[in-house]
Amino acid sequence: xxxxxxxxxxxxxxxxxxxxxxxxxxxxxxxxxxxxxxxxxxxxxxxxxxxxxxxxxxxxxxxxxxxxxxxxxxxxxxxxxxxxxxxxxxxxxxxxxxxxxxxxxxxxxxxxxxxxxxxxxxxxxxxxxxxxxxxxxxxxxxxxxxxxxxxxxxxxxxxxxxxxxxxxxxxxxxxxxxxxxxxxxxxxxxxxxxxxxxxxxxxxxxxxxxxxxxxxxxxxxxxxxxxxxxxxxxxxxxxxxxxxxxxxxx
Numbered sequence: 480x481x482x483x484x485x486x487x488x489x490x491x492x493x494x495x496x497x498x499x500x501x502x503x504x505x506x507x508x509x510x511x512x513x514x515x516x517x518x519x520x521x522x523x524x525x526x527x528x529x530x531x532x533x534x535x536x537x538x539x540x541x542x543x544x545x546x547x548x549x550x551x552x553x554x555x556x557x558x559x560x561x562x563x564x565x566x567x568x569x570x571x572x573x574x575x576x577x578x579x580x581x582x583x584x585x586x587x588x589x590x591x592x593x594x595x596x597x598x599x600x601x602x603x604x605x606x607x608x609x610x611x612x613x614x615x616x617x618x619x620x621x622x623x624x625x626x627x628x629x630x631x632x633x634x635x636x637x638x639x640x641x642x643x644x645x646x647x648x649x650x651x652x653x654x655x656x657x658x659x660x661x662x663x664x665x666x667x668x669x670x671x672x673x674x675x676x677x678x679x680x681x682x683x684x685x686x687x688x689x690x691x692x693x694x695x696x697x698x699x700x701x702x703x704x705x706x707x708x709x710x711x712x713x714x715x716x717x718x719x720x721x722x723x724x725x726x727x728x729x
Contacts, residue, residue, distance in 0.1 A: 482546070483545070483546070484585075484709055486534075487545075487578060487580045489543055489577065490541070491541060495573070498535075499533055499534070499610075499720075500672050500674075501571075501719070502718050502719015503673075505533055505566075506717060506718050507570065508567065526637060526641075528547065528641060530545070530711030530717055530722065531543065531544065532610065532711075534610055543577075546708060546711060548641045548709060549641075564576065586709075594701065596698050601694060604663065606685060606725070606726045607724070608724040610724060611672070611720055612679070613712055614681030614714055614721075615713050615714060623680045625667070627661070628653050634703040634712065638706055641710075656696060660691075660700060665687070667683065667685070668682070670683040672715070672720050679714075688704070701727075704725050707723050708725055
């Protein structure tokens with residue numbers, strides 16, 4: 480499994496307010512650019528091999544970020560964005576200019592596993608910056624508060640779906656790992672994500688995790704949280720939710 484994180488600069492018409500909920504509109508426009516058979520296959524996937532999100536900061540402006548877990552899809556997306564200068568958002572009634580795509584990080588399943596399991600040092604803390612609203616669903620009910628077990632379940636589910644060599648298939652693994660994954664500090668706010676028919680509330684901001692447990696437990700945390708920026712966390716990641724950056728701490 481090869482993993483890619485890249486972004487495309489965006490230029491919106493003057494006066495347009497850029498919000499993360501636009502991810503669902505951009506997702507629809509993206510599907511129109513893909514070959515019909517590829518779009519149909521992606522729609523049929525229970526867990527899609529990518530996540531995408533719309534991000535905006537005053538310093539960098541607007542970008543369209545992608546995490547991709549499939550090399551063929553990455554090459555197709557890169558080609559599309561390299562060839563197109565703009566994208567029509569028919570639902571919004573305007574077009575957006577596209578800049579040159581920028582590769583932020585590329586790695587592999589083997590490289591992530593080597594960093595986690597073959598290294599001498601196992602760091603005990605990571606700061607996770609949740610860039611777009613992040614939420615979960617448990618027993619049919621949306622969960623808008625951060626929960627370590629739900630975060631681990633989300634990452635494990637994606638890893639198990641796409642990993643070909645490093646298997647983490649033990650039953651109830653997230654439940655058994657959760658007590659050793661502790662939130663040590665946070666700076667969060669609730670955040671809405673609007674879809675066509677309803678609004679989902681989630682959280683956005685920074686969570687710092689402390690990893691306890693034995694050496695192997697901490698190495699599994701290293702693998703899963705290093706995987707998070709590529710996979711996204713929680714629900715609706717293909718539509719723009721659950722984008723995250725991870726910084727490892729001493």
